[in-house]
Amino acid sequence: MQTAIPEEIRLQQNRAVLVLVYGGEQKILPAEFLRVYSPSAEVRGHGPGQEVLQTGKSEVTVTDLEPVGRYALKITFSDGHNSGLYDWPYLHRLAYGYDEMWADYLKRLQESGASRLPDNHAEQTAGVHACGGGCGSR
Template identity: 50%
Template sequence: MSVPIPSRVHYHKSARELELGYPNGDSYRLSIEYLRVFSPSAEVRGHGPDTAVLQVGKKDVGLANITQAGRYALKLSFDDGHDSGLFSWDYLYALATNAEINWADYLKRLEAAGESREPKTIQFKEL
């Protein structure tokens, strides 16, 4: 089964959400924080489940840039400087359709680690 490719990608800057619209009418709005903590990069995921790095303090992260990578992915550049990892259409669709389960698991892992979504320092963003 082929995963659908979005026909519309829109960044809602004030809400810090990326909207993915599909040809069948389905639409998903994913928070930038969610995308950042589930980045497919080795920096976040490690080289296996045992080496994944729990992302903390990302509540206020936004996007600095979005570019298409060929015909198969988006490259999201986050305003905290993270810009490695390509979000394939398959991976974005999986994130969208499993968002509730993924987010609940992330919050449990944060709590178990005694960590928070809140940034530990004051974040300054370029205007």
């Protein structure tokens, strides 16, 4: 069984993607994914059923990575969130469960009628259709 501790942790230059390497295999974790699955109480709640669906995080980036002892990584995001400690087993779970977890997140967003777009972006595009305007309504 491979270890849960990544061999390498690298933040891409655009700060929108964290790369973890396990057993020579790169795992790509977008900042948005890391933010919406933050292990903080603000996101997870204090018990089952208290989770808070994170919305409007599509443009979030990582502003800081900080090791916490030998057991975790503290990630600070551009929206100011910094209270989650990503321990090695949790990061490993995120890395190897990405496809399923991301699909679940998108499903929950859709079911709640929420958006990945930040509120200010949603307001700017309100009323703009796929045709790029009001689709003939004048």
